[in-house]
């Protein structure tokens with residue numbers, strides 16, 4: 001069966017939100033981040049990119065490249081709210097939504113809720129709805145696997161869309177630079193260049209075993225991707241029943257104070273994962289494993305979902321405090337899990353009701369007239 005996968009990627013997400021909310025910044029080179037010595041650019045508007053400003057670049061370097069650069073402090077609460085809004089739109093089409101970050105997601109629309117056979121039409125519809133609901137533009141890639149869909153979403157950016165059909169996949173992948181391959185970073189790319197591999201076509205000279213020998217497990221995906229193939233499925237975190245994290249200590253611990261320090265780190269990690277996946281739950285479970293591998297768990301269930309880190313941390317600490325730790329036996333592992341989620345779409349459905357579907361009254365007309373990109377990125 002041929003799958004239908006859409007990859008949606010918001011255009012210069014944080015920067016576009018700032019330009020949307022501050023009309024005076026539209027059409028100007030803008031960076032989200034602090035203009036301080038140790039500051040880093042979190043996102044750059046398309047105008048700033050023309051000057052060579054990129055995300056993750058030190059603020060000072062960015063200022064040197066573009067003296068007119070405007071710095072705006074990040075407002076992650078706003079970015080998260082917008083992200084949640086666009087995700088609610090995705091879930092109206094399919095249950096199989098896999099977010100990669102706040103502004104990017106895969107959607108498997110093979111069996112979609114709308115019964116629309118064309119993934120291209122769905123992608124178009126999603127982009128139009130995102131614009132209508134948020135005043136922001138998104139680009140889309142449409143294909144029959146994740147790899148091709150993701151590469152394709154980059155082809156007509158900003159505010160564009162690209163489709164790779166099965167019969168085009170092989171030629172499309174052959175022409176790609178290795179840097180565009182999934183999992184190829186700077187180091188791997190350099191290694192490939194030294195081997196004379198620059199494109200997908202070059203990769204095809206090697207057998208799967210050879211690539212695995214040189215690049216480890218990733219060798220298999222390079223082998224498949226070079227042929228336009230990718231067997232990874234779109235997996236929805238929302239299908240998960242719990243999210244957690246655990247740490248095995250380098251040396252066993254019996255000090256309660258030391259345990260508390262590690263608990264804090266684990267709690268922050270879990271919270272990060274919860275927020276990324278918009279996962280909430282009512283039950284927190286603490287797991288401790290003694291040096292002799294005996295396990296002990298403590299859990300607490302609250303009346304409502306935990307929606308603040310402060311509350312989560314309080315519960316986690318309480319669980320540790322209520323544990324009688326046998327100090328004779330050291331602890332080797334500690335973990336925290338949040339479960340008991342409100343299943344189903346209720347959260348997302350409610351969100352749609354709360355937000356409505358209008359960002360501004362005439363936004364739809366502007367999109368249809370093709371004015372969206374100019375207004376937001378090239379004013």
Ligand SMILES: [Mg+2]
Nearest residue numbers: 009010012103
């Ligand atoms: Mg993006």
